[in-house]
Amino acid sequence: MIHEPWRGDAAENEGESMSQEVRGVISRRKGAPVEVTTVVVPDPGPGEAVVRVQSCGVCHTDLHYREGGISDDYPFLLGHEAAGIVEQVGEGVTGVAPGDFVVLNWRAVCGDCRACRRGRPWYCFNTHNAARKMTLTDGTELTPALGIGAFAEKTLVHAGQCTKVDPAARPAAVGLLGCGVMAGLGAAMNTGGVVRGDSVAVIGCGGVGDAAVAGAVLAGATTIVAVDRDPRKLDWARRFGATHTVDASAEDPVEAIRAATGGFGADVVIDAVGRPETWKQAFYARDLAGTVVLVGVPTPEMTVDLPLLDVFGRGGALKSSWYGDCLPSRDFPALTELYLQGRLDLDAFVTEEIGLDQVEDAFGRMHAGDVLRSVVVL
Structure with missing residues (x-):
């Protein structure tokens, strides 16, 4: 399927500041069931992008966040294996533009750390995330899973976390390159x-x-x-x-x-x-x-x-x-092309497609080994 570029409305195209309220899945405290609530997504700052999420896989790492196995920086905005359409970009962003179909990654290389300077950017020790914070409606700051937080209708990320791929690809399939499938x-x-x-x-x-x-x-x-x-x-x-x-x-x-x-x-x-x-x-x-x-x-x-x-x-x-020692800018487009050629069956990893309100149940099926991937489709 070909994804048409998103054009936005006049106010956004003219740069008017307007944070957005969207639905998202959060974890409020260790071990508690996740919940769907309203998330406030600010306009992108310098080097950042707002992405309209089309799909996001349910990964074990999200369950680790819910269980406190990553950190105790609750509440978490869960989800990170995602694909979607860039809606807005902040000042200085040149690598992606509104309308681009992207797979999100959690290792946006800095280009300047000792690993990057030695020509090994897949080991980057200073990867980028968005500086601005998504919040609840009461102003409580959210910690996005792996710097992404894509169990939401829209999310704010660093522009380097957006990797353009062929828009002919199915979002639910290629979005899985964002974590587990790329790792393997x-x-x-x-x-x-x-x-x-x-x-x-x-x-x-x-x-x-x-x-x-x-x-x-x-x-x-x-x-x-x-x-x-x-x-x-x-x-x-x-x-x-x-x-x-x-x-x-x-x-x-x-x-x-x-x-x-x-x-x-x-x-x-x-x-x-x-x-x-x-x-x-x-x-x-x-x-x-x-x-x-x-x-x-x-x-x-x-x-x-x-x-x-x-x-x-x-x-x-x-x-x-680490993350399959991948370099997203190199690997995501190449693997997407292999998928479109029929040489890499990413569709086979998608056991089921679900909605945002089914994430908690999907954790249970994942833990029981009943699925390869449940994928939230928005």
């Missing part, structure tokens, strides 16, 4: 450096893990082993291109991965769970000089105990993947 694709293609002919194992086959499977396929891996305890998730992994599946509740994943790779172990093993036991499985399931990629997010109390000689003796690389 990038774990294989960027962090893991999978190349043609490699063997890859993916432990944990939810949305991120299945995206890692899809990324391994795109990179040309010939053997892709998917590991999970849930038969439904193994079925999903096969759909995305896994050549072998392992039920971790019935067999030893390390031995099964070795058996599928000629007894050697995989060239790249991706832990999309983020627990000590799955990371150790990934460590021992790789070939000599192989690569382990941690993309699942651990909790603060988790630790790993390994013989240091095993670390030395196996060689290779132990890596963590």
